[in-house]
Amino acid sequence: MASRSVDVLLVGGGLASASCAALLRREGFEGSILLVGREPHPPYNRPPVSKGYLQGKESRDDALVRPLAWYEENDVELLERTSVTKLDAAARTALLSTKDEVSFGQALLATGANVRRLPVDGSDLEGIHYLRALGNADALRADLEEAERVAIVGGSYIGTEVAASVTALGKRAAIVMQEGIVHERGFGATAGRFFQGVLEQHGVEVHGGEGLARFEGAGQRVQRLVCESGRVVECDAVVLGVGAVPEVSLARAAGLEIGERGGVVCDSRLRTSADGIFAAGDICEYDSVVHGRRLRIEHWDVAREQGRTAARNIAGGDAPHEAVPYFFSDLADWTSLEYVGPASSWDAEVTRGSIDDGEFSHWYLEDGRVVAALSVGRSEDLDAARRLIASHEPVDPARLADASAELP
Secondary structure (H helix, E strand, O other): OOOEEEEEEEEOOOHHHHHHHHHHHHOOOOOOEEEEOOOOOOOEOOHHHHOHHHHOOOOHHHHEOOOHHHHHHOOEEEEOOOOEEEEEOOOOEEEEOOOOEEEEEEEEEOOOEEEOOOOOEOOOOEOEEEOOOHHHHHHHHHHHOOOOEEEEEOOOHHHHHHHHHHHHOOOEEEEEOOOOOOOHHHHHHHHHHHHHHHHHHOOOEEEOOOOEEEEEEEOOEEEEEEEOOOOEEEOOEEEEOOOEEEOOHHHHHOOOOEOOOOOEEEOOOOEOOOOOEEEOHHHEEEEEOOOOEEEEOOOHHHHHHHHHHHHHHHOOOOOOOOOOOEEEEEEOOOEEEEEEOOOOOOOEEEEEEEOOOOEEEEEEEEOOEEEEEEEEOOOOHHHHHHHHHHHOOEOOHHHHHOOOOOOO
């Protein structure tokens, strides 16, 4: 017998669960809500981990999604340092790490992701960091008090943000990556060159086309990174930013369907294969009504919007998840980017504005239709991009490129 019962169980202490709880209460849901999170903090935003919090510009309280008092004021029970160890989807019960068993009416699974680890020689040396949580940032910042040279593995969001942050702290940063240009996989070479240029102008070394072979050190401390090509990067600390793996072990053990992208399969309403159980955030592999295909996206804003969609449907709605995914990143105070998409492929790129001046939007087209857009200093262009992505209407590339012409 379950020791207690709740109307809504939120599994995972991140942005998706917090957003779900907030919208439920804002929309007048009066049932009981239990939010269970394994981290020793209330739900917080992850972007500061590699940026403001790492740089010491933001506190832990600044990073919180909601002040701690909000949960009590809104009658949302919050259990920190607690995991759901077993989920019985048919019986709608959950066993907690506290040994309590909870029965629930409906549940949201938002268990997030774990960092992807690289099992290379020397990876157990001191000074090698993965960056996912506030505690990871604390450990890295402590190392940076003594370290002067930081090697970063990976040229996407985490890699470029960390490189900018440690450089802003007065350290020397070097990026080592398989891509030829930073952000090339997600944004293509043209936009990638702009961001790489910004990094290099501020002293970041970028070594593209390099595979990681091993780490070497003296005693227990890392001293150098060795590439497969033989290139050696001297360093006092290392940050690995090579992606994340969705944490679906609980869902898999409960018999929920797992998709080709490694996430929990959901329909367009974010309903899983088990009745009464929804998924959101990094683990959610959902049928996108916007894109006409199944997506799984790892980003904080996507988790927030999916948490809200789940809340609407938990409360009895029938709302498809229609938000066009939005991404944001910045490189210290040097530049920032906004992106709507995502595009898995494209056959044409169009630039509006001036890349040389650092104020442009970059559009990605497939078969004459907008599939994604990136903005640096032209946020106003993204509203049109969202409309065009959702409508699937063909566009005139010349009109997109003409900054004096009104966007469709």
